[in-house]
Amino acid sequence: MDKIISPLVFVIFGATGDLTRTKLLPALYSLYRLGKITHNFFILGVSRREIAVNDFREMMRLAAQSGGSADFNSGTWAEFADGIDYEPGYFENPDLYQRIVGKLKRYDKLAKACVPRFFYLSTAPEHYAPILEHLHNSGLSAGCGQLSAAFTRVLIEKPFGRDLETAAELENQLSHVFSEKQIFRIDHYLGKETVQNILAFRFANGIFDPTWNRQFIDHVQITLDETVGVGTRGAFYDGIGALRDVVQNHMLEMLALMAIEQPIAFNEKNIRDEKIKILEAIKCIKIDQTVNNTVRGQYQGNGKLLSFIKEKNVSNNSNTETFVALKLFVENDRWDGVPFYLRTGKRLNRKLVQISVHYKKPVLCKQDVCFYNPTQVLRNVLAIKIQPHEGIDLRVMVKEPGFGMKLTPIQMKFRYNSEFSGTSKPDAYARLLIDAIAGDQTLFARSDGIAASWKLMMSIREGWESARVPLQIYKSGSTGPAAAEELINRDGRHWI
Numbered sequence: 001m002d003k004i005i006s007p008l009v010f011v012i013f014g015a016t017g018d019l020t021r022t023k024l025l026p027a028l029y030s031l032y033r034l035g036k037i038t039h040n041f042f043i044l045g046v047s048r049r050e051i052a053v054n055d056f057r058e059m060m061r062l063a064a065q066s067g068g069s070a071d072f073n074s075g076t077w078a079e080f081a082d083g084i085d086y087e088p089g090y091f092e093n094p095d096l097y098q099r100i101v102g103k104l105k106r107y108d109k110l111a112k113a114c115v116p117r118f119f120y121l122s123t124a125p126e127h128y129a130p131i132l133e134h135l136h137n138s139g140l141s142a143g144c145g146q147l148s149a150a151f152t153r154v155l156i157e158k159p160f161g162r163d164l165e166t167a168a169e170l171e172n173q174l175s176h177v178f179s180e181k182q183i184f185r186i187d188h189y190l191g192k193e194t195v196q197n198i199l200a201f202r203f204a205n206g207i208f209d210p211t212w213n214r215q216f217i218d219h220v221q222i223t224l225d226e227t228v229g230v231g232t233r234g235a236f237y238d239g240i241g242a243l244r245d246v247v248q249n250h251m252l253e254m255l256a257l258m259a260i261e262q263p264i265a266f267n268e269k270n271i272r273d274e275k276i277k278i279l280e281a282i283k284c285i286k287i288d289q290t291v292n293n294t295v296r297g298q299y300q301g302n303g304k305l306l307s308f309i310k311e312k313n314v315s316n317n318s319n320t321e322t323f324v325a326l327k328l329f330v331e332n333d334r335w336d337g338v339p340f341y342l343r344t345g346k347r348l349n350r351k352l353v354q355i356s357v358h359y360k361k362p363v364l365c366k367q368d369v370c371f372y373n374p375t376q377v378l379r380n381v382l383a384i385k386i387q388p389h390e391g392i393d394l395r396v397m398v399k400e401p402g403f404g405m406k407l408t409p410i411q412m413k414f415r416y417n418s419e420f421s422g423t424s425k426p427d428a429y430a431r432l433l434i435d436a437i438a439g440d441q442t443l444f445a446r447s448d449g450i451a452a453s454w455k456l457m458m459s460i461r462e463g464w465e466s467a468r469v470p471l472q473i474y475k476s477g478s479t480g481p482a483a484a485e486e487l488i489n490r491d492g493r494h495w496i
Ligand code: BG6
Pocket: 226, 245, 246, 353, 387
């Protein structure tokens, strides 16, 4: 993280929304605090709300203060806020873009430079098309004239469409306005510290990669459990559901990183090529297999916690899933026959994001003679903990102290916070933004990968509809529907 870049301008569409306040603005401010972006840094907030610049600045100050910026400092905030501007308007209105042109010209003058432009689409997805069209028609996407358009970039948030067709439409619109090098599709999970450590841990330690295959690994589990419900996002979430919201992107990205072949070089092209090969190698689930290989659920109220169908802006007969469990297979030489079990849900009993690799048991008995009691020996499990306690655990068997030979499992634990106390970890958004500014696309999704993941998601949705896979109701605060336990127990395995 030694990249210092300026001048630059972030034009944020949807600037008064949740994402800007909770993630984007705090991340930009922390980059400023760290000195990664310096003088001549401008933010132009664009949104429908008719508010004055000072009110917008105040809104952003509160966001920076409450958005985890433990390092908030009123002095640097004053400097940072100096570069914050605001322009109200409707995204479909061409006049808005002319006003933006005027503002950007003013920043160029102030900076005495052609300021590179970053257009951040932090709006509901239905606004992407008009914004892209007007960026093009107004000439904004072409840059300020002296610089080539390559210095102009667009950052776009998931969901990238809601199915294969709409994702392709969005790609079409994007590629009409920007070249692939200018497009940064954000999946914030790729910016998380432990997700990034997956490759380092596997390839920089001689003991893991040789066993990272079907000969040694029994199965892999990927868990993204949340305690929160849909909160204020009911209107967005109803009809989207967990499969589109987190499986299509965050969970498949984690799976791809786990299963990847070693890239020829650790650069953006090779890493992304290898990841996409995995996404393309995941077997689509056939309709008649959906009942046994997938579970869809929805949370029901419990005490003060509302049922999903009672949440604000959710239809009271909604069929949207807030829980998904899947059993997937990657069809290649390395992983053939190794199940990848995925589970995610809202309003569960714990907040946990984790990938666990469950090794096969060693050979314990030969010709009916057992060295150790096979029932005492548990699988080795390598657990990559992404949230909330970032780290890595390895379960190994040891001999219990004392006479005789009794085996017991113990955990070898590594925790980022204790091992690297005093070292500040950049937040996922801050890391992604700095990479986007530097033009490094390694941690961003690519269109062919998105198409591959939608293809898989569509096969599941089709199966859900045709095979009428029932919506399993689970109590808020529980471990999820019993059917999710059955999905894995059927194979003689258990969720970790
Ligand atoms: C978002 C989803 O992409 O990821 C949310 O839209 C989900 O529904 C969130 O809660 C989880 O992200 P994190 O970083 O809080 O684990």
